Every structure is written in C-alpha cells, then in structure tokens.
Amino acid sequence: MTSPIIPPTMLAAQVQAYNAPYVLTTVPVPTNLGPHDLLIKVAAASHCHTDAMVRAGTFSTPLPCTGSHEGAGTVVRTGSAVTAFRAGDRVMCGLPLEPCGACADCTGPENQTHYCAHTAGAVGVVSDGCFAEYVRADARSSTAVPDTVSLVSAAPLACAGRTVWRAVGQVGLGEGRWLAIVGSGGGLGHIGIQFAKKRGLRVIGIDARDEGLVLSKEAGADVVIDARKGKEQVVKKVHEVTGEQAGADATITLADADSAAALACAVTRMHGTMLQIAQPTEVKIPFHEFIFRDIRVRGSVLCSPGESRQMMDFIALNGIDVKGNLFYGLEKIHDLVEKVELGKIQGKAIIIVDEEQIRREKELGAKF
Numbered sequence: 001m002t003s004p005i006i007p008p009t010m011l012a013a014q015v016q017a018y019n020a021p022y023v024l025t026t027v028p029v030p031t032n033l034g035p036h037d038l039l040i041k042v043a044a045a046s047h048c049h050t051d052a053m054v055r056a057g058t059f060s061t062p063l064p065c066t067g068s069h070e071g072a073g074t075v076v077r078t079g080s081a082v083t084a085f086r087a088g089d090r091v092m093c094g095l096p097l098e099p100c101g102a103c104a105d106c107t108g109p110e111n112q113t114h115y116c117a118h119t120a121g122a123v124g125v126v127s128d129g130c131f132a133e134y135v136r137a138d139a140r141s142s143t144a145v146p147d148t149v150s151l152v153s154a155a156p157l158a159c160a161g162r163t164v165w166r167a168v169g170q171v172g173l174g175e176g177r178w179l180a181i182v183g184s185g186g187g188l189g190h191i192g193i194q195f196a197k198k199r200g201l202r203v204i205g206i207d208a209r210d211e212g213l214v215l216s217k218e219a220g221a222d223v224v225i226d227a228r229k230g231k232e233q234v235v236k237k238v239h240e241v242t243g244e245q246a247g248a249d250a251t252i253t254l255a256d257a258d259s260a261a262a263l264a265c266a267v268t269r270m271h272g273t274m275l276q277i278a279q280p281t282e283v284k285i286p287f288h289e290f291i292f293r294d295i296r297v298r299g300s301v302l303c304s305p306g307e308s309r310q311m312m313d314f315i316a317l318n319g320i321d322v323k324g325n326l327f328y329g330l331e332k333i334h335d336l337v338e339k340v341e342l343g344k345i346q347g348k349a350i351i352i353v354d355e356e357q358i359r360r361e362k363e364l365g366a367k368f
Helices: 049-056 110-115 151-170 187-198 210-219 231-245 260-266 305-318 331-344 355-364
Strands: 009-015 023-028 036-046 070-078 090-093 134-138 178-182 203-207 223-226 248-253 268-276 294-298 324-328 349-354
Touching: 009 331, 023 331, 036 151, 036 355, 049 070, 070 151, 090 151, 110 305, 134 355, 151 187, 151 248, 151 305, 151 324, 151 349, 151 355, 178 187, 178 231, 178 260, 187 203, 187 210, 187 294, 203 210, 210 223, 231 248, 231 260, 231 355, 248 260, 260 268, 324 331, 331 349
Parallel strands: 178 203, 178 248, 203 223, 248 268, 268 294, 324 349
Antiparallel strands: 009 023, 036 070, 036 134, 036 349, 070 090
C-alpha cells in the first residue's frame, strides 16, 4: 500500500483563551509519534458538553489546545509498538493518552483500565483534539470501526456512545426491566435509549426541552415525561407506568440541572440504582431521596477499550441511529457553537472534516 502524503501543517480550531471563541488557525501536523500512537486523518469530529467545559477552563487545559475529544477517521501512520492497526484502517479515536500501565486500574479488571489517573493527557481535553485535519491518538484506547458503521456516527460514539454504553451495562438490568434516563433527549440520551431498547429494556425518557422530548420518542423510549411538570408529577407518572414496584429499576442521570440527580433518585424504586454521568459542579441529592429509600448512587465515565470493542460489535450487529446535525468544514466551527449554545439542537453537532473519506465509506457498505 502506498504511504499517504502527510503535509507539514494543517487547519485546526483551537481554544487559545478561556471563555473565548475557537480560533481557526494553521498548526503543525503531529508527526512525532510515541511508540503506541496513531496519526489519524480526521473524517468527522463532534462537539460534546465537555468541550464547553474545556473552553471555560474547568480542566485547567494548557493553551492553546485544539478542541473536540470525539473524532473518527483513517490511520495514516503508526508508532513503532502498534500492532493492532495499520495505515488505511478506519478508527474511532481513543481519549486517554499513554496510560501508566502499572497502577491498580491499569492492572486490575479490564473494565476499569480507563480510570488510570496517571495518563499523559486526554485528546481534546488537555491534549490537542479532533477539530483538526489530523490528530494523534493512543492505539490502546482507540477502536476499529466496522465497515457497516459510518465515521460520522463513530465520531460522537467516541465519548457520548462509549459513556452511555457503559452506563447501560453498569446498571445490570435484565430484559423487561425499567430504566429511566433523566436528560434522555440529548446527545448521550438518544443513543442510550437505543442501546437499552436493543438490549430488551423498557425505557422511561425524562427531559425538559421540547426538542429533547421529541428526540426521546423518536429514539424509542416507551414513555416520555416532561420534567418541567415538576418532581411530584414526574414521580406520579413513573409510578403509574411501573405499577407495584413504584419506580424504575435503575436511572441514569445525563442532565446537569441542579435538581436532576434528586429527580433521578426520586423516580427510582426503593433499593434501586442511580448512575450519575452528568458533571455539574455539585451533585445535589436530598438525604431522604437515597438514604431512606436505599438508593445506590454511583458514578461512571467513558468505558474501557474492551467495552468499546463490545459496543462497536453490538452496533455492527444491531444498528444505531446517531442523530447528527452536520456542518461541512472546520470553517463552520463558529456556526456549530452558536447552534449548540442556543439549546435548540437535536442530538450531536458534527463537523465533516474530510468529505472524501465519507464518500468512500459508502462503497464499504456503511449504513449505521
């Protein structure tokens, strides 16, 4: 296979100052790869709530930093120790860079390896990300994309998909059980509904936006409830739906509203589980909502490399419909941010960085 020509510079959308717009600029292509690195020609990259946190300085990100930790594309170069990928492979970018390999999480159960606290960074969070023509990612946390899955879908799955896939698995519910999702009509929520339904669960979608309620229904939620009706009415409706067990078997919280975690506990049956994904400054739960009702409250983030491969295998077999709002070219970054900040967007905001890759993959049979 002929090696692709890699230019010395590329276009990138960078955070150059906190609480300021992205700056579209020309930067060097990151060709100085470590042994486990991949250089990926980005096909698509998407916006996540975490990107707004990066721009706000929440993670004390060293600046300048290229945005987006959700990207997918084609491998053009590999590090000396990489054996799982080669040039030409379609890949969903990993987020963690250079895990230490020695801590309890790295050496512990595979489904905890992504919790390594001693990485060299995270793509698009404290290291340069996917709002660029090329990105450096770690092969050990990246995932091959099956021919049936589009790179446009794979980009938002890099964080939103991985995170909610793990969440649905972590609650441990069997077929026919009730799962509630607070914040069901967002980028993670509509994907989570589909994962849950395709695993045989019954889903209650709870959202506070008209667009979110519509998308929750379109994604397949069995019941959709408007959170704006207030906690008492939402809980009453959940109890009506779930009958004698009086609540969902488990609830996933994806909304970062001040009252979201408390509502999630309230709609969960006694002795059930509330899994917190959203990252508000403080997670606020009145004691009587979880102590007196024996609610198990736990957190979760991303997923391990093994779980990521399982997700992709599941999607290749069962399909997924990622609701995408497409923007063509990195030059559209400001349009994307404006639409996101208006709060009227459905699903994920995605920039098509390389249209040629997207055209080619149709020949492979990409349909999800």
